[in-house]
Amino acid sequence: MKENEHCPRVTEIQAFCDGEETAAGIGQHLRDCAKCCSAYQDLLALCSTADRLSSSEVLPAGFQDRLQEKLEPAPFPAGQVAAAIFALALAAVFVLEPGFINWWLSVGITLQVSFLIDFFLKLYYLGHSLGPAWVIAALSAIVGVELAILHKIKKVEGYTNAC
Amino acid sequence: MQDLFQEMVEVYGDRVYRLILRYTGDRFRAEDLTQETFLRAYKHLDRFDREKPAGPWLFKIAANLCRNWQRGIRELPVEDIKALDTLPDSNPEQACLDKESEAELRRALKEMPLMYMEVLLLKHVGELSYAEIAETLELELSLVKNRLYRGRIMLREKLEREGR
Secondary structure, eight states: OOOTTTTTHHHHHHHHTOOOOOOHEEEEEEEEHHHHHHHHHHHHHHHHHHHHHGOOOOOOTTTHHHHHHHHOOOOOHHHHHHHHHHHHHHHHHHHHHHHHOOOOOOOHHHHHHHHHHHHHHHHHHHHHHHHHHHHHHHHHHHHHEEEEEEHHHHHHHHHHHOO | HHHHHHHHHHHHHHHHHHHHHHHOOOOHHHHHHHHHHHHHHHTTTSOOOTTTTTHHHHHHHHHHHHHHHHHHHSOOOOOOOOOOOTTTTSSSHHHHHHHHHHHHHHHHHHHSSSHHHHHHHHHSOOOOHHHHHHHHHHHHHHHHHHHOOOOHHHHHHHHHHHHH
């Protein structure tokens, strides 16, 4: 290829310098054409100057640990929040209706406990009045529901860990 | 997802940090912005196309953060830049030369228009290909080639002027 005949653009020669994909035969042309060869040499010098921008800096030590800490936010203090809400509710009850505490201690707890006793007694009598097949069916249903809940909890926990 | 993110940090972490360090000239700021880059990447990991290399996507986030940072800080005196600090174990004479060379580079970069500087940094610091630079900056390939060429010429001229 002779000088000035089908000479590639300077940006094409630059692409050749940078190891980018270029038109076939450009290397041969650079060997044959004095003008393009000179441009190529000039571009190599340009690239070398710009390579001063590169450096061997690496991420500071502990970067990944600090990043990981930011990725995992502190867990929500559910226990403390629940305790605070309970304390607030208790204080509100006490402030708004002082007599309620006395009522609760004397009547409320007794009512609740008697309700639970009644509930379990009814369950007990119900168990006696039902045939064995019904009891087994009811127990199986409870076990099934429990297994489904455990499976769901496991899935949710698995997702949380993956994040 | 966690593995993919971990791989991104390992493969591109240093390069993203170097690019931001060149942009900002401040090690602490560079670490901060690198961390922010990866936090944003993690947050939007579901938008990342796994079929493509992560480089352009990460560098795009980093470049946007740097642009935002640069809008407010470009007037920072070059001499104040902490990137001029040399490693403690290098010999004093070499350290002095390195420091001067870094200062020249910083001044030259600071004087360059952003559009040329970005292409130069993505090529020489980020080590991206033309196609990846085009994807990162959302430019035509021919524009990347032109800006890279003009940027290199500009950098040489400015460094020569600095050397006088």
